[in-house]
Amino acid sequence: xxxxxxxxxxxxxxxxxxxxxxxxxxxxxxxxxxxxxxxxxxxxxxxxxxxxxxxxxxxxxxxxxxxxxxxxxxxxxxxxxxxxxxxxxxxxxxxxxxxxxxxxxxxxxxxxxxxxxxxxxxxxxxxxxxxxxxxxxxxxxxxxxxxxxxxxxxxxxxxxxxxxxxxxxxxxxxxxxxxxxxxxxxxxxxxxxxxxxxxxxxxxxxxxxxxxxxxxxxxxxxxxxxxxxxxxxxxxxxxxxxxxxxxxxxxxxxxxxxxxxxxxxxxxxxxxxxxxxxxxxxxxxxxxxxxxxxxxxxxxxxxxxxxxxxxxxxxx
Amino acid sequence: xxxxxxxxxxxxxxxxxxxxxxxxxxxxxxxxxxxxxxxxxxxxxxxxxxxxxxxxxxxxxxxxxxxxxxxxxxxxxxxxxxxxxxxxxxxxxxxxxxxxxxxxxxxxxxxxxxxxxxxxxxxxxxxxxxxxxxxxxxxxxxxxxxxxxxxxxxxxxxxxxxxxxxxxxxxxxxxxxxxxxxxxxxxxxxxxxxxxxxxxxxxxxxxxxxxxxxxxxxxxxxxxxxxxxxxxxxxxxxxxxxxxxxxxxxxxxxxxxxxxxxxxxxxxxxxxxxxxxxxxxxxxxxxxxxxxxxxxxxxxxxxxxxxxxxxxxxxx
Numbered sequence: 001x002x003x004x005x006x007x008x009x010x011x012x013x014x015x016x017x018x019x020x021x022x023x024x025x026x027x028x029x030x031x032x033x034x035x036x037x038x039x040x041x042x043x044x045x046x047x048x049x050x051x052x053x054x055x056x057x058x059x060x061x062x063x064x065x066x067x068x069x070x071x072x073x074x075x076x077x078x079x080x081x082x083x084x085x086x087x088x089x090x091x092x093x094x095x096x097x098x099x100x101x102x103x104x105x106x107x108x109x110x111x112x113x114x115x116x117x118x119x120x121x122x123x124x125x126x127x128x129x130x131x132x133x134x135x136x137x138x139x140x141x142x143x144x145x146x147x148x149x150x151x152x153x154x155x156x157x158x159x160x161x162x163x164x165x166x167x168x169x170x171x172x173x174x175x176x177x178x179x180x181x182x183x184x185x186x187x188x189x190x191x192x193x194x195x196x197x198x199x200x201x202x203x204x205x206x207x208x209x210x211x212x213x214x215x216x217x218x219x220x221x222x223x224x225x226x227x228x229x230x231x232x233x234x235x236x237x238x239x240x241x242x243x244x245x246x247x248x249x250x251x252x253x254x255x256x257x258x259x260x261x262x263x264x265x266x267x268x269x270x271x272x273x274x275x276x277x278x279x280x281x282x283x284x285x286x287x288x289x290x291x292x293x294x295x296x297x298x299x300x301x302x303x304x305x306x307x308x309x310x311x312x313x314x315x316x
Numbered sequence: 317x318x319x320x321x322x323x324x325x326x327x328x329x330x331x332x333x334x335x336x337x338x339x340x341x342x343x344x345x346x347x348x349x350x351x352x353x354x355x356x357x358x359x360x361x362x363x364x365x366x367x368x369x370x371x372x373x374x375x376x377x378x379x380x381x382x383x384x385x386x387x388x389x390x391x392x393x394x395x396x397x398x399x400x401x402x403x404x405x406x407x408x409x410x411x412x413x414x415x416x417x418x419x420x421x422x423x424x425x426x427x428x429x430x431x432x433x434x435x436x437x438x439x440x441x442x443x444x445x446x447x448x449x450x451x452x453x454x455x456x457x458x459x460x461x462x463x464x465x466x467x468x469x470x471x472x473x474x475x476x477x478x479x480x481x482x483x484x485x486x487x488x489x490x491x492x493x494x495x496x497x498x499x500x501x502x503x504x505x506x507x508x509x510x511x512x513x514x515x516x517x518x519x520x521x522x523x524x525x526x527x528x529x530x531x532x533x534x535x536x537x538x539x540x541x542x543x544x545x546x547x548x549x550x551x552x553x554x555x556x557x558x559x560x561x562x563x564x565x566x567x568x569x570x571x572x573x574x575x576x577x578x579x580x581x582x583x584x585x586x587x588x589x590x591x592x593x594x595x596x597x598x599x600x601x602x603x604x605x606x607x608x609x610x611x612x613x614x615x616x617x618x619x620x621x622x623x624x625x626x627x628x629x630x631x632x
Contacts, residue, residue, distance in 0.1 A: 210613050214606075291607045
């Protein structure tokens with residue numbers, strides 16, 4: 001199968017490399033790693049076993065990739081505005097597009113750009129990061145949950161089989177919308193409290209009764225939105241599961257915390273802004289999510305130097 | 317008049333020194349400044365004019381002070397648990413007690429300790445801090461709003477006259493409870509967002525539309541509590557006034573921000589915890605205040621090293 005990986009960050013490199021190793025014709029759109037990969041290939045240092053690909057098809061422009069059977073869009077959502085332009089040259093009449101991205105309300109945008117029948121979503125539960133150019137680290141996990149924008153189960157199962165063949169645990173969601181809401185149950189509290197509570201891991205959150213209560217308040221609001229949006233999630237039971245699963249994971253650094261520490265733009269719109277806007281459409285009050293949204297939006301810009309602060313003695 | 321100042325921080329030193337200069341018999345309970353003041357007196361460097369008191373009655377134990385006509389309690393609310401023990405030796409049959417402190421639900425505790433008829437509240441709007449031992453800086457403002465715990469207006473007016481005689485702008489509130497709620501309209505948003513938004517001044521808050529909306533959400537919840545508590549405040553109009561007054565103040569460092577930067581304990585219970593608990597009694601939902609409460613409580617302990625955080629590469 002001819003596959004284009006648009007967005008060769010830690011997620012795109014890892015999944016693309018494993019699909020290439022399985023024998024698929026994988027073509028990566030790269031920026032940072034382009035020259036290194038062309039010269040030395042791609043190294044995956046993985047908890048599932050290291051491997052190296054000598055010959056990797058790496059491109060700097062999507063027009064060189066051309067039309068493929070499957071586009072995997074693994075851009076950060078902070079680059080979502082560039083997605084249509086980058087993907088368009090790879091889309092032919094039969095091309096399917098998999099959004100392997102974090103956040104909420106991702107696939108409907110792709111549906112408007114390219115038609116909903118060809119759009120799928122992938123929710124990766126994975127811990128990976130990039131090393132030096134040409135090297136990606138796969139630290140833990142790797143499971144992906146798939147769904148189709150119109151909930152065409154056969155299409156979701158075909159994509160899931162592709163990833164299963166590459167050695168990943170896969171799951172097919174009966175409803176993509178519900179799967180996205182279920183992911184928010186974890187992402188909204190843990191990604192964002194890690195930032196607003198002063199750059200801490202899940203361990204410190206779980207160790208503090210007040211922050212646990214804040215996490216649960218956020219989950220209740222996600223659950224209320226999901227219910228108003230037609231999903232069926234037992235909020236109490238699902239919240240309990242998220243809290244206990246997070247405890248067994250051990251100290252974990254959510255992607256938003258890692259981005260924050262590296263002073264990279266945070267996925268604030270995909271993880272907080274879109275859920276807030278959807279809740280407003282549904283007329284569901286989400287004051288706790290809104291508070292996190294306003295704080296994280298500000299902290300993101302403050303952290304990257306976009307806001308200048310008065311010195312500590314300006315008052316005197 | 318014989319006056320005991322219990323808590324000789326920036327507020328207690330400033331107001332006590334001005335009352336002493338007026339001719340009152342003012343006795344300070346001191347810790348940090350005790351030796352310096354006994355040796356060199358007390359210097360007030362003030363926007364209203366500097367002055368120096370050669371002879372200051374400074375004590376290290378309230379039993380040396382003995383019974384007085386008026387106790388001014390200007391402890392930080394983080395020391396509220398010590399207040400009864402420190403004040404008791406200064407209370408005789410006719411002693412009145414003025415709580416010159418920040419926060420909410422202060423005076424009712426004093427009423428339970430000493431009887432409500434002798435308890436008054438003072439809400440100081442002042443910018444002051446301590447310099448080297450024996451020196452206090454008065455940077456700006458100084459107005460105090462007074463009320464009596466049982467709303468005995470005559471008693472509040474007598475205290476107000478005392479402070480007016482010492483050169484301060486004074487105001488008598490018809491209702492102490494309402495005055496405390498009105499102060500929360502400013503303290504809850506500005507003291508606490510300054511901390512949760514990454515240690516910024518009022519200038520950065522007012523410069524950010526999202527943080528302004530967060531401030532207004534907090535004010536709406538304060539207003540809803542106040543209304544349920546029998547106060548009459550036009551929340552919309554009062555919020556507008558707080559926002560515009562804060563704009564005209566220029567960049568301002570609320571006391572909680574200053575404490576945070578100096579890694580001192582924050583007045584989190586008096587400014588957030590007590591309002592949250594009162595709202596719960598009144599069955600008024602205050603999810604935004606609760607979020608700030610949980611975050612500030614955690615950030616306070618994190619900031620003072622009470623919580624140990626995993627290093628940035630613990631995951632690897």
